[in-house]
Amino acid sequence: MIGILVAIAISWLLLYLIEKKNILALGFLPIGKRLKQFLIGFLITGILCVLVQYLESYLKSSTWILNKEISSGIIIKSFWWDFKSVLTEELIFRGALLYILIQKIGSRKSILISAIAFGIYHWFSYGVLGNVMAMILVFIGTGLMGYAWAWAFSKTKSIMLPFGLHLGWNFIYNTIFSKGPLGELVLISKGGNDLTYWASLLNFVSGLVIVPIIVLIYVRYFVKEQTE
Template sequence: MIGLVVILLISWGLLYLFEKKNLNAIGLIPNGKRLQQFAIGLVLIVAICLMLIGIETSLKSIEWQFLGFEIGTIADAFIYHLRSALTEDLVFRGALLFILNQRLGAKWGIMISAICFGVYHVFSYGILTERLMVIGYVIVVTGFTGYVWAWAFHKTRSIYLGLGLHVGYNMIMACFYESQPYGELLFTELSSVDLVDPMASYYSIFRGLFPALMTLISLKFLLRSRMIGSAEIVEQS
C-alpha cells in the first residue's frame, strides 16, 4: 500500500511538472463511465481467456478437477491482483505514458511503454539467464499485451479499461494454473497430453499472442459501436 502511495505522489509530481495537470489526466478519479470501462475490460478478458483455456483443453486433452469455491481466498486473490495490476498500470500506463503521448505522440508513447513492459517482465520472471529465444519470446508476448493495454489507455484517456483487462487476465489464469501467491483457485490439472514440436512451438506462440490479439480486435469493435467511451466522449461527459 505504501508503494502505491509513493507511485501516486510521483505520478502527480510528474504530471504537474511536465504538463501542469493532476491525476485526473490519467483518468484515475472514478466515475460511472470509468467503472463501466473497468467492468467491460474484466468481462472481456475473462471470456477471451476461457476461450483459450477451452482450446488448450481440447488440444492437450486436459482433465480438470474442480477444487471448490472459497469466497475468502477468491476475495484475497482479487485484492492482491488489483493492487499488483494497479501498481504496474500506474508505472507503465499512467503519468509516464500520458507525458510521452503528449510530447512524442501516441504512436511512440505506446510503443515505448510496450517495450518497457516487455523488458520489465524479463526481470520480474527472473529469466535473465535463459536462452535468448526465451527472453525474446517473453518480451514480444508481454510487450504486445502492454501495447494493447497502452492503446486502451490512449483511446479512453483512463487507466480503468486496461486495469480491468489486467486484473481479469491475472485472476482467470490464477483460477486454472499454478501461480504465486495465489494459483489453482478453482481447478487443478489432473492429466494432459504433451504436444510435440513443431506443434508445441506453434501453440506456444498462439497461446502467448491470442489473448492480446483478440482483445485488440474486440476493443476496436466496442469503440466503433460506442459501447466503450473514447477519450473524446469521456472528456465531454
C-alpha cells in the first residue's frame, strides 16, 4: 500500500510541476465511463488468459481441480495483492510519465518508449537477466503487451482501460490458475505430461505473442480515439 501511495504522490507532483495538472489528468473521471472501460479490459484479458491456460492443459493432457483449501478470504487477499501490484505498475508505465511524454513528443514515440521500458522491467521482475534467450522472449511478450496497454492509454486518455486489461490477465493467471508467486490458490493443475518442444513453443506463442496481438487488434479497431 505504501508503494501505491508513493507512486500516486510522485505522479501528482510530476503532473503539477511539468504540466500544471493534478492526478485526475490520468483519466479517472467520469466514473461511470471509466469503470466501463476498466471492466471491458478486465473481461477481455481474463477470457484470453482462461483460453491460454486450457490450451496448455490440453497440450499437457492435464486437468484443473478446485483447491479444497481455498476460501473467500484467501481469494480477496490474493486479489488485493494483484490489484496493488498492477496499479503500481500502471502508475509507473501508463501514468504520469506516459502522459507527460505524450504531451511533449507525441503518442507514437511515447508508446514505443513505454513498451520498451515495460519489456526491460520484466527482465528483472521475471529474474531472467543474463539468460539471453529468455530475455529476448520476455522482452517480445511483455513489450508487445506494454505497447497495447500504452496505446489504450493514449486513445482513451485514461489509465482505466490499460488497468483493466492488466489486472484481468494478472488476476486470472495468478489467483485463479495459481501461476503467480502466492502459490496454490483457486485451481490446481493435476497430472499431464511434460510439453514437447513444439507444444512448448505453441504454448509460449499463444500466451506471449498471440494474446498481445489480439489486444492490439482490439485497441486498434474497437477503442475510439478520444479528445481531452
